[in-house]
Amino acid sequence: MTGATPVVSTAVVLIADAEVDDGLVNAFTSRGVEVRVVGDGALALLEAGRLAPATVLVDAALPVLDGVGVVRALRATRDRGEVTILLGVGPHDRSLAAAGLEAGASACVAKPYLVGEVLALAGLGPDGVGVAGGANAAGRGGPELTVPAVHGLPAGGADPEVLRVGAVTLDVGAHQVSVDGVPVAVPPREFRLLRVLLERAGRVVPRESLLELVWGASTMDSNTLAVHVRRLRRRLGDTAETPWSIESVRGVGYRYRLPAG
Template sequence: MSTRSAPGPSTTHRVLVVEDDPTVAEVVTGYLSRAGYEVEHAADGLAALESAMALRPRLVVLDLMLPGLDGLEVCRRLRSGDGPPVPVVMLTARGEEADRILGLEFGADDYMTKPFSPRELVLRVTSVLRRAEAPPPAASSAVLRAGDLVVDPAARRVERDGRELALTGREFDLLVFLLRHAGRVFSREELLRHVWGWEFGDTSTVTVHVRRLREKVEDDPAAPKLISTVWSAGYRFDPPAAPTGNGGLQP
């Protein structure tokens, strides 16, 4: 079953809230509605998938613990559908790091642990949507190439060996940032600040996104050659050397 809150100013900013706790659902939908979003609510996993298919929300706020299908399975199915992946902000009452990492590994763009500030949730939703929808600056829209990897920032499209890759919004932003700063090492804290826009936060978020990105762009994710780990320092993008000797990364 799905219920609707008061519509916001634009259907392009429809948010689906998937939460089985009526009190939490009421608070979250209320705050998002007042922030200008059109908000839909689903109380279980199956209803969430039906609503997502019918309504095509711009973002899903998804509780991890749900009756029927749990949030991880809902997230996995949302990611396996056709078209660009819908951004997901996951909510969880679990405090263990392993559960937060699981959510990120299943494709969540962000997460918040209960109890949380509704105002902060609105800010997180806005941040995720802004990054997913904002066009890149004109001066930085040139296509980037590294070996068989081709990244089009303007179209937010990535191809590897001619095959389009399905990246989440954060994975795409992380890849573009590393490509544009190839050869430079960034700590996890620096990546949180530059890619996520967070001045503080759980750096395991970066670790999980790097691992997921490697699974999509590396020949062997267990022995990465593009996204290198610099121990005690952070991560570095190493473009492959071009056969012509002109360098692997080209604008």
């Protein structure tokens, strides 16, 4: 293959993850995007050189060459304006998230993947309109996404049934929420909404994903979600003057803020 001319396309996504769900692949192809799936790091680098994809989704725990190594090798040849590199991080790969970002990943995404989240980071909205540069498209017509080093994993590797982010604690089994140790009454629908946001604290969760996970449908009136978010903010003690919990990311979805420091 030496000397072969790369196939350059802004509509190619390379997924280096043998366990990727068909739903994610189908979501890309239904939007007219060509998808190539490989199962190890060496093949990922070969295909990246051949296809020059606009977005690469890399499992952190790839065999042959792990995801961090793939990210580092890709970023050595292509800058952030040329390719969006997403590192998939599972519950046992938490330590690799910071290393992946340091190596040049555009963002880390928790596994199992949320289809809407990956599409948004790749620059593909629900209507299938692509934005070149994906997660790097801020300022060029795409959504601005701020992604921290670690996403969507139980804090400190603790019991996943108890989620703690800053002052808020959510006990899944007991169906209880507390703020600074004080119990807060949260209805079932808002409880599920808060759980989804806490599990992905610091990451933008697209509206479509929230509707699917909380209501089981992605085609509902988006005002329904907005109303529940406002109610949940009030229950947590958030105010318009001093917002600290759930922030809206215009045109994309909502993000539960990680505490400063």
